[in-house]
Amino acid sequence: GAVVSQHPSWVICKSGTSVKIECRSLDFQATTMFWYRQFPKQSLMLMATSNEGSKATYEQGVEKDKFLINHASLTLSTLTVTSAHPEDSSFYICSARGLSSYNEQFFGPGTRLTVL
Amino acid sequence: QKEVEQDPGPLSVPEGAIVSLNCTYSNSAFQYFMWYRQYSRKGPELLMYTYSSGNKEDGRFTAQVDKSSKYISLFIRDSQPSDSATYLCAMSVRYGQNFVFGPGTRLSVLP
Secondary structure: OOOEEEEOOEEEEOOOOOEEEEEEEOOOOEEEEEEEEEOOOOOOEEEEEEEOOOOOEEOOOOOOOOEEEEEEEOOEEEEEEOOOOHHHOEEEEEEEEEHHHOOOOEEOOOEEEEEO | OOOEEEOOOOEEEEOOOOEEEEEEEOOOOOOEEEEEEEOOOOOOEEEEEEEOOEEEEEOOEEEEEEOOOOEEEEEEOOOOHHHOEEEEEEEEOOOOOOOEEOOOEEEEEEO
16 A cells, blocks of 8 residues: 655754654655644644645645745655744644545654644 | 534444444535544544445445535444544545545544
8 A cells, every 4th residue: 555654753842943854655656745734632734735846835824934845756745844833833744645546645654743 | 614524522432332423514515535544643544435425335334425414424333442543534526636624533442
């Protein structure tokens, strides 16, 4: 089956620093990758959608300059949380969609970010 | 009104029980319906995928879609403690379009 990995699985950082999270599709080419945010006991909230080689499309209310998304290849997308603050602490999950599974998203295991 | 609604639970059942999980939605244009299972601190995994109305069965899991009532269900037979997780419904209007997720229902199956 399609496998999506995320790195790191958890990260703790100081307020004001930037954190980069990687999302990789290991055995398929991901034409589209999605970034979600999930607070405890709440559902997934889509932050942005990125197509390989294009600028990401952000959902309403998501700051483009704070959450930088890069989808430079068909197997890698990165989310950089810039100048992180404690309110950015959350569970960040990526998912990927390939050409052969156009209506299915495969999720990564998530990255837990804690900003002190 | 939220676009997709689910009872957040928690829902606790004894091992072996039949579990019924449900979602209601407001957008009658939804045609593709998915159920995901998410264990604590893990990413969601796809359980069932259905198109339009009808039933679909896969092992102990059965998904039902009633578009006239804008209501979908996931049934789990012979529930096991390993089924304890949060179950998320998701749906989309067109093939390949972004999903809209429900808030999820937390299920605990007690041994």
